[in-house]
Amino acid sequence: xxxxxxxxxxxxxxxxxxGNVDAVKDVTFNVKQGESFGLVGESGCGKxxxxxxxxxxxxxxxxxxxxxxxxxxNEMIGLSENELRKIRWxxxxxxxxxxxxxxxxxxxxxxxxxxxxxxxxxNNSKSENTKKIRELFEMVGLDESVIERFPHxxxxxxxxxxxxxxxxxxxxxxxxxxxxxxxxxxxxxDQILKEIRKVQEVxxxxxxxxSHDIAVIAEMTDNMAVMYAGxxxxxxxxxxxxxxxxxxxxxxxxxxxxxxxGEKKKLRSLDGEPPTLINNDNKCLFSYRCxxxxxxxxxxxxxxxxxxxxxxxYVDKCCIDCE
Amino acid sequence: MTKIxxxxxxxxxxxVSKGIFSRNKTIVKAVDGISFEILKGESLGLVGQSGCGKxxxxxxxxxxxxxxxxxxxxxDSNDNSMINIDDLxxxxxxxxxxxxxxxxxxxxxxxxxRWTIKDIILEPLNIHNxxxxxxxxxxxxEILQTVGITPPENYLPRYPHxxxxxxxxxxxxxxxxxxxxxxxxxxxxxxMLDVSIRISIMDxxxxxxxxxxxxxxxxxHDLAVARYMCNNIAVMFNGxxxxxxPTEELLQNPIHPYTKRLISSIPIPDPTYTRxxxxxxxxxxxxxxxxxxxxxxxxxxxxxxLSTNEFEGLLY
Numbered sequence: 001x002x003x004x005x006x007x008x009x010x011x012x013x014x015x016x017x018x019g020n021v022d023a024v025k026d027v028t029f030n031v032k033q034g035e036s037f038g039l040v041g042e043s044g045c046g047k048x049x050x051x052x053x054x055x056x057x058x059x060x061x062x063x064x065x066x067x068x069x070x071x072x073x074n075e076m077i078g079l080s081e082n083e084l085r086k087i088r089w090x091x092x093x094x095x096x097x098x099x100x101x102x103x104x105x106x107x108x109x110x111x112x113x114x115x116x117x118x119x120x121x122x123n124n125s126k127s128e129n130t131k132k133i134r135e136l137f138e139m140v141g142l143d144e145s146v147i148e149r150f151p152h153x154x155x156x157x158x159x160x161x162x163x164x165x166x167x168x169x170x171x172x173x174x175x176x177x178x179x180x181x182x183x184x185x186x187x188x189x190d191q192i193l194k195e196i197r198k199v200q201e202v203x204x205x206x207x208x209x210x211s212h213d214i215a216v217i218a219e220m221t222d223n224m225a226v227m228y229a230g231x232x233x234x235x236x237x238x239x240x241x242x243x244x245x246x247x248x249x250x251x252x253x254x255x256x257x258x259x260x261x262g263e264k265k266k267l268r269s270l271d272g273e274p275p276t277l278i279n280n281d282n283k284c285l286f287s288y289r290c291x292x293x294x295x296x297x298x299x300x301x302x303x304x305x306x307x308x309x310x311x312x313x314y315v316d317k318c319c320i321d322c323e
Numbered sequence: 324m325t326k327i328x329x330x331x332x333x334x335x336x337x338x339v340s341k342g343i344f345s346r347n348k349t350i351v352k353a354v355d356g357i358s359f360e361i362l363k364g365e366s367l368g369l370v371g372q373s374g375c376g377k378x379x380x381x382x383x384x385x386x387x388x389x390x391x392x393x394x395x396x397x398x399d400s401n402d403n404s405m406i407n408i409d410d411l412x413x414x415x416x417x418x419x420x421x422x423x424x425x426x427x428x429x430x431x432x433x434x435x436x437r438w439t440i441k442d443i444i445l446e447p448l449n450i451h452n453x454x455x456x457x458x459x460x461x462x463x464x465e466i467l468q469t470v471g472i473t474p475p476e477n478y479l480p481r482y483p484h485x486x487x488x489x490x491x492x493x494x495x496x497x498x499x500x501x502x503x504x505x506x507x508x509x510x511x512x513x514x515m516l517d518v519s520i521r522i523s524i525m526d527x528x529x530x531x532x533x534x535x536x537x538x539x540x541x542x543x544h545d546l547a548v549a550r551y552m553c554n555n556i557a558v559m560f561n562g563x564x565x566x567x568x569p570t571e572e573l574l575q576n577p578i579h580p581y582t583k584r585l586i587s588s589i590p591i592p593d594p595t596y597t598r599x600x601x602x603x604x605x606x607x608x609x610x611x612x613x614x615x616x617x618x619x620x621x622x623x624x625x626x627x628x629l630s631t632n633e634f635e636g637l638l639y
Contacts, residue, residue, distance in 0.1 A: 186544055186585070189590075190590075212518050215592040239595060258545075258548055260589050261596065270519035
């Protein structure tokens, strides 16, 4: 299958008074047509920064320093704002984290979706657009009366569903879902996940699913990347990574997740705080939290670099020998 | 086994006005007649969807909000008898408040931002007038050490905003434990925390509960967390208890459609595992109910209790 998105050596930093914050460091991954790809890691590891960089929606002080983003075989970096606007929503759309704050509180939900549709297909009439919104709402399990409601009249789950409808409104090829269920209840989360899976199947969409919850990633994705301190430390098929995690951080993430099936086991805590990302070299930032670092790693001699350990499984070379 | 806490028919209703000028008031039954008991040294997990009344139960139990009706019985440490908290005099009430403490959900909002860590932890000691000034300061340092904030001297003069989320929650725990309570109410203490620190806080709480012989009620919406933390689980829906059972019994052998539904919506951290899609089905519950018509909580054996409250039509 062909790749819909190819990200190569992408780096992005935020320029701040205290120095450059390397939020995305040398990130490389592919998303194939119709595939779902997971990004997992603790908060502050750069998951959302990756999502924003893909759409080039990062704040003004966020600078892309190197790399390429090829979407549908077209290079995205270097495009003008006008060209980017054409791709956002129509090619690549995003379901923002915390749908609570992603809506404009003084504009009706239907109008906000129509706004995006008007931008991308100006020739469609209002009634055509409304008809499409109705279809989308039915698909994500919302009543059509929601079109005429304001965001504050909706519950968290409803807002998130409407957000998914908005993301689908311009027939995108790729959806980035940035922690779409984090603020929601387990039961609602389950419904939203089903909804996302359903629309993905119906439209044959590609999906990038960002979450800190490894259980959700296990259910939703075919391939996944584990992020730590702005870098991808392990990349591969979801099943393979869960069965045979190679990086110590991945292992710790897996061992710190409680489950309701299987034997009740002692969970391992991920000790230590995430590292600061200001003015770092390219050495392994996990060494000080690593349960069993090699001497080379402890002395910070090794550069970070993903190496291939099977046809579809890559891991940071520094952590192959530890533990 | 002695009980530490027994709750009978606890109710908490709120009056909701329909408008500033309207005299019509609707009553919201946030907690609608729940009964349970917790044995000494045991822990009960209270799980349910958001808005089902978990936090209201906690606040009513800790007397932060007055209950509407119902009985709360608490173990008397002197003669091991159960005393009704409605019968307590002022002195007894003070003692009760000391013995029952609460850890709140949001460590960013439950600590006063203008107070130092020392003030925050010292306050309960000052209110209850325990020990001399030197003793109190010593106790604060000791408790900070216990919850893993070391060295305590460095943290005493700091303010909450200087600490990370995990450290703040540790301070919250220290503040409750300094009273040497016998019963703790934990209201989703880890839901605001990042994955990386969640387990260390959960482990800390379990270890301390064990060391200090504290029983606790643990409120969460995540059954996987409840399984890790608690001996027993009570499932709550719409202000009523649905099912109570020992943890593994409840997970292996759920009876109530809502419990089944809740269990089936927990994601499993295993990509090879496919969750089955549970459709609400009342048949089994109906037949059990028909066989036990006179009781409000049906005892299924193995400490497995099932509510006969009517939920059909409410679940979707």
